[in-house]
Amino acid sequence: LVTQHVPTKTIVMQLCSNCHGMTGNSNSPNFPNLAGQPEAYLISQLQGFRAHTRSDKDGYDYMWGITANLSDAQIQGLATYFSEQTAQTSKNVFLPEKLARGQEIYEHGIPEKEVPACVACHGAKAEGNQIFPRLAGQHSTYLLKQLNVFQNTEQRPNGAMMKGVSHALTKENMDDVSHYLESM
Ligand code: HEM
Numbered sequence: 001l002v003t004q005h006v007p008t009k010t011i012v013m014q015l016c017s018n019c020h021g022m023t024g025n026s027n028s029p030n031f032p033n034l035a036g037q038p039e040a041y042l043i044s045q046l047q048g049f050r051a052h053t054r055s056d057k058d059g060y061d062y063m064w065g066i067t068a069n070l071s072d073a074q075i076q077g078l079a080t081y082f083s084e085q086t087a088q089t090s091k092n093v094f095l096p097e098k099l100a101r102g103q104e105i106y107e108h109g110i111p112e113k114e115v116p117a118c119v120a121c122h123g124a125k126a127e128g129n130q131i132f133p134r135l136a137g138q139h140s141t142y143l144l145k146q147l148n149v150f151q152n153t154e155q156r157p158n159g160a161m162m163k164g165v166s167h168a169l170t171k172e173n174m175d176d177v178s179h180y181l182e183s184m
Pocket residue numbers: 011012015016017018019020030031032033034042045046056057058059060062063066078133145
C-alpha cells in the first residue's frame with residue numbers, strides 16, 4: 001500500500017482511520033485521539049514507533065507494524081494532517097470532586113512531594129506545544145496507561161521529564177488528573 005506518491009488522506013483512510021478515526025477523534029478509549037496534537041509531537045512519536053525507541057506494549061503491538069514502511073515525508077504529511085484537525089470534547093461525565101482534585105494537580109502540582117505543575121509544559125488549556133503533547137479531551141484510560149508507563153518503565157525514552165514528574169504520583173493522583181484532562 002505505502003508508496004511514495006499516495007496522498008496523505010488516502011493513507012489516513014486506509015491505514016489510520018479504523019482505529020483513530022478519519023479526523024483523529026477516536027470513538028474507542030483504546031485508541032488515543034490525534035486531532036489537534038502538535039505537529040512536532042506527532043512526528044516524534046511516529047519516528048519513535050518506527051525506530052522502535054517507543055516500546056510500550058500497545059505501541060509495540062499496534063504502531064510498530066503500521067509505521068515500519070512510512071517514509072519521513074509521509075510521517076510529516078500525517079503529522080500536519082492530524083495537527084490541523086479539531087479535537088472533540090469528551091461526552092463522559094465524572095464526579096466533580098474528582099475533577100477538582102485533578103485540576104489542583106494539573107495547575108499546581110503537589111508541592112510537598114515535589115511534583116511540578118503540569119500546566120508549565122502542557123499549557124493553560126492542556127493544548128500542548130511542540131514536543132509537549134495535547135492532553136485536553138484525551139481518553140482518561142490512555143492517559144492513565146501512559147502515566148504508568150512513564151512511572152514504571154523505560155519504554156518511552158523521550159519521556160525522561162515525565163519520569164521525574166510521575167514518580168511521586170499515587171494511583172489516585174493519576175486517576176484524578178487523567179479524568180480532569182479528559183473533561184477539558
Ligand atoms: C498510538 C498515529 C494507525 C492503534 C498512536 C500515536 C500516534 C499514532 C501518533 C501516539 C499517540 C500519543 O502519543 O498520544 C497513527 C497513524 C496511523 C495509525 C498516523 C496510520 C498511519 C493505527 C491503527 C491502529 C492504531 C490502524 C489499530 C490497529 C494505536 C494504539 C495506540 C496508538 C493502540 C496507543 C499506543 C500506546 O499506548 O503506546 N498512533 N496510528 N494506530 N495507535 Fe496509532
